[in-house]
Amino acid sequence: MTALHGALAPNGGVKLAHVATVLNGGTPRADDMNWNGDLPFVTPPDLRGLEGESILETSRSLTELGASSGSTVADFGLAVSCRAPIGYVGRLSRRSAFNQGCKAVVPSPEVDEKYLAYVLVAARPILEALGRGTTFMEISASDLGSLLVPATGQEEQRRIADYLDRETATIDALIEKQRALISGLRERRSAAVEHAVSGFTTSADETFVEGPSWMGSIPSTWRTFPLWAMYRREKRTGFLEEPMVSVFRDFGVVFKADRANLNETAEDRSIYQLVEPGWFVVNRMKAWQGSVGVSSIRGISSGHYLCFRPLHGENHKFLNWLFRSPQYRHGFAMLSRGVRPGQAEIDNDQLRKMPVVLPPLDEQREIADHLDRETAKIDALIAKAERFIELAQERRAALITAAVTGQIEIPRED
Template identity: 35%
Template sequence: MTNLTGPNLNRREAAGPKGEGKESPSTFPAYPEYKDSGVEWLGEVPAHWEVLPLKARFQVVGGSTPSADEEHWGGQITWVTPADLSSLPSLKVGTSARQITQKGLDSCGATMVPPGSLVLSTRAPIGSLAIASVPLSTNQGCKSLVPDKEKDSRFFAYLLKNSTEALNVRGKGTTFLELSGDELSSFKVTVPPQDEQSNVAHFLDHETARIDALVEEQQRLIELLKEKRQAVISHAVTKGLDPDVPMKDSGVEWLGKVPAHWEVFPIKRDLEFLTSGSRGWASHYSDNGAAFIRIGNLTRDHINLDLTDLQRVSVPKGSEGERTKVKENDVLFSITAYLGSVAVVPEELETAYVSQHVALVRLFKKKLLPSWVAYVTLSDVGKNYLSSQGYGGTKIQLSLEDVAELLVTAPPLDEQAAIISFLDHETARIDALAEEGDSVITLLQERRSALISAAVTGKIDVRGWTPPADTAPADRETRMETV
């Protein structure tokens, strides 16, 4: 795979022999002659390209917000905010979360901008952008760039999407960053001849759509792997590993048949100790001290603790500290949110305590192994049970009695150990494939960013580019929807 240095690719790194591998900047030629743009983030640009402030090519139009009067809201005028821009699936905007009336528009002095205008978020977060597909207005957190009729907005849309960091540097404010109209108007950009703007936009439409399709393919694969993982766990803890084992009715409607030699009972039959953390320990948070296990340290996918975001606490003196201190092989359950989140305390864990939102289960281990209980909890059976037991209206939670009543399948201990070993191996294998997919997505997104940067700043020459013969060119609307 071609090595990419990222969005700030320079001309020498981007230039290379013209070949068949057109998926990276280094496979395209450089322009024959360059000049210093005079702008640090642009670097050198093709000698015949202009470098101009946006106001030389666009009219910058600010936004406004009508008062709360009922007659100003619920109309037919699209009224775009930064939130509307940040959640777009494509490079177009034609709808908004809220609409205003003509009276609302007139009352606040907002301006309608035509289709083809670039709508940019200029209040934190600065840089979200889309092309207007309908006439619209915006609030004061956005500004619109209205081009001349003959201008190709798509080129400048790609360029400004690639300029987020440079735009943010120009933002000002203490509570939140905001980019003023004057700063935006004076922001300098590359301006190729009109035909080259179209060439670059057409090239990027095609290439980013192709990369996005590969990303979607990887995302679908990762989702299938997650489904496979869940199915493997659920089957193993309810049917076992022997496909020919005699089965019996479990006596539980939602569990169905289980191996004939298995038992089914609540975990309280092998329960040594059950508790949850104390209230008010947030006041004891500190930069040093013991580990404090919260809901975020449990997951609904693994039986291992996630310690990437670990809070620490200065433990108050007294019995409460000892009661909530975890030991090796304790099983931890979320009881106030994300029901079904679980983890087994490993041998090497440092001194740690649980929060009030985590139940601590300590087993005798005469009938149940901790990892077995955790895997059953992760299975469809466990998740369905815990979800069905939750109460509390908007804040779903479990009582400690609900946890004690968790119904589990119970093979002999040696069979539990064998199935745990199988699941450890299989889930690790599936997780490795999913991580590989995530890595591919990261590389594709880096490649996409580098390709856009190289094209809109002239580090590569795509004037001679044509779509590969084996790919049918999508129409413009389709291409834009995939960006």
């Protein structure tokens, strides 16, 4: 045991293995008889965001045969993710199996389950620091069992758990209000873009004609060109010193270092292709989700992207708003092909024939400037709400840690 194991109980505690049983999980073979039964099968993604709350649903399930042949079952207790990522905690709401990415922590009769869940939520930074591995970080059953937890009686445990239930419920309600606000603001932002790229600046007596199927009617003064007449695909490699860029669904083309990205940069940068300002960049696997954009920066992007050099004198900012609009996202989805939901790809032959609708140049500038102003206001409100959530989550985590470690006095109910 290291000093890290005792960080949650600096004045002394008891090993988790002395007050609970720690069980390893497993996954049965991919046999139809093992799967899609009545037994919930808990994996780390099922624990995301629970923060010690009950596990009400799982993405997969096992039969009793599957559980007995390759997994582990717990009738009650907690599930803790031990790899990719470490430290998610949820309470079993019914008899469940779990995979090798989780450990079950079954408390002894003298330990309150909700209290122990709060303790393990507070211990997440410690568990992450205890992780070991090369391919991925993982915490062993031995390390988890060696974690020192505060030693306190069951009555005090229940009092702490009840106090945290009340306090965290208040914080969670505030967080949910901010999330609802963000959702509404994002809908408002999307509607603003959809309205603007449909011809909001046209006069009341403007006539309309049928546009591409995903656009509906467009003003008769607008033109339509195939994408191949406006862009030429190019794949220029060898620019090893340029910064990495990526295309995100929510942000368009940005420097990769400016955004969190789960995709690692390959060591061989020679495979990456140049992107210049004004170039149209498409993530061919995620175009249907909106991962496209007209770049305003220079850098190198994934070799799997489709990159197009402009052949036109149109307004790049307008085209960025157009291609990232809800209408064109629907258009990319119509042109993408895949074998299952969530896996659809758009190829160059389909993309180059895609119709591009263009207002007169002055109108393009007007639409782009309008959207820059309107979305900046909405984005500022979203950022403010996101910051509130961040601070509230920090407050929640600090409160849990302070309560289970005795740093604050728990008020007694009258």
